[in-house]
Amino acid sequence: MCSVWAQDVRDGRHDLSPDPNAAAHLVRDRVVRDVSEERDLSAGSAASARRRLVRDRLGVDAQARRAMVRPERERLSGDVELDETMVGGVAVGTMGGSGTKAPVMIALERNGSQLGRVRMAVADRPNTLQLVQFAQDVIEPGSTVHTDGATGLRRLTGLGYHHEPTVALGNPDQDSILPGVHLVASLLKRWLIGTLHYRIEPAQLPYYLDEYTFRFNRRTSHKRGMLFYRLLQQAINTDPHPLKTFYSQYDS
Numbered sequence: 001m002c003s004v005w006a007q008d009v010r011d012g013r014h015d016l017s018p019d020p021n022a023a024a025h026l027v028r029d030r031v032v033r034d035v036s037e038e039r040d041l042s043a044g045s046a047a048s049a050r051r052r053l054v055r056d057r058l059g060v061d062a063q064a065r066r067a068m069v070r071p072e073r074e075r076l077s078g079d080v081e082l083d084e085t086m087v088g089g090v091a092v093g094t095m096g097g098s099g100t101k102a103p104v105m106i107a108l109e110r111n112g113s114q115l116g117r118v119r120m121a122v123a124d125r126p127n128t129l130q131l132v133q134f135a136q137d138v139i140e141p142g143s144t145v146h147t148d149g150a151t152g153l154r155r156l157t158g159l160g161y162h163h164e165p166t167v168a169l170g171n172p173d174q175d176s177i178l179p180g181v182h183l184v185a186s187l188l189k190r191w192l193i194g195t196l197h198y199r200i201e202p203a204q205l206p207y208y209l210d211e212y213t214f215r216f217n218r219r220t221s222h223k224r225g226m227l228f229y230r231l232l233q234q235a236i237n238t239d240p241h242p243l244k245t246f247y248s249q250y251d252s
Contacts, residue, residue, distance in 0.1 A: 065207040067235035068214035076117060077140040079110040081178045082147050084123060084131055085185035087192065088200060102205055103127075104188070105134045108180045110146075115180050117217045120188075120209040122202075132156065148177055188212055 088101030103126035109116025119138040123130045129152050139145060141160035147153045149167035156163040168177045191212055192200060200208070218227055 064231065064235075065211050067231055067238045068207075068210045070234055070237065075138055075140040076107055076109045076119060077143050078116075079144050079146065080139050081108045081110060081181040082106070082131065082135055082139070082145050082153070083178050083181040083185075084126060085181075085188075086126065087189060087205070102200070102202060104185075104205075104209065105131050106181050106184055106188075107135065107138050108184055110180050115184070118184055118213055120213055122206050122209065128152070132159070135159075135161070146178060184216070187216075 082105075084103050084105045086101040087104045103123040105121050105123050107119045109118070121134055121138075123134070127150070131150075132153060132155060135145060135153075135156060136159060139161065142162070144162040144164055145153075145156050147156070147163065147165050149165035149169075153165065154163065166177050168174065171177060188209075192208065196208070214231075218230075221227060
């Protein structure tokens with residue numbers, strides 16, 4: 001610091017100010033000048049280094065998301081709300097599933113008035129029987145499944161579930177229809193907006209849902225350090241995902 005100050009004084013850039021923060025200001029200015037000069041001399045290499053840094057950071061994030069879901073995780077049970085929502089940016093001139101948004105299936109445990117665990121998955125198209133298959137994958141048979149009364153979901157009764165539909169069409173009390181799923185859907189969209197600023201790649205959306213599920217299901221944990229420990233445990237039990245497998249999308 002003293003050598004930097006002395007050099008600046010010899011260069012006539014600063015006087016010997018009694019300001020106690022002068023040394024910090026001098027160092028800051030000197031660092032800014034050095035970075036600017038380096039950028040001017042090697043703009044190409046600096047840009048390449050920044051690109052590699054961003055690529056590596058995104059690759060590590062992608063690796064972590066692959067480990068956020070245990071393959072043998074338990075299915076939901078008890079009272080479960082089942083529905084789907086549309087995720088994506090603003091679609092001008094289109095409504096519902098007719099736009100470019102992605103349909104996301106959501107199943108949520110309810111413990112009385114409390115929200116329990118959640119499961120999410122991306123559907124190929126909205127309003128299809130894929131939601132029934134999703135229910136079979138994530139909900140334990142014998143559970144009570146609450147839906148919005150969609151016709152295709154009636155077959156849940158024959159699959160070993162207690163189906164309790166609440167018809168949404170024309171219902172004056174819309175707030176009473178699957179309030180838990182609608183709350184989770186709103187929180188998911190707010191999280192995606194704040195984190196990704198509406199930028200969602202279809203190939204990456206399932207892994208963003210895995211990350212949100214991991215965070216949501218552990219939202220009441222009092223030992224936050226154990227979450228990282230749990231993530232390491234699950235990383236050991238999942239298939240390896242080398243960084244180079246994620247590089248192609250960032251190098252293009």
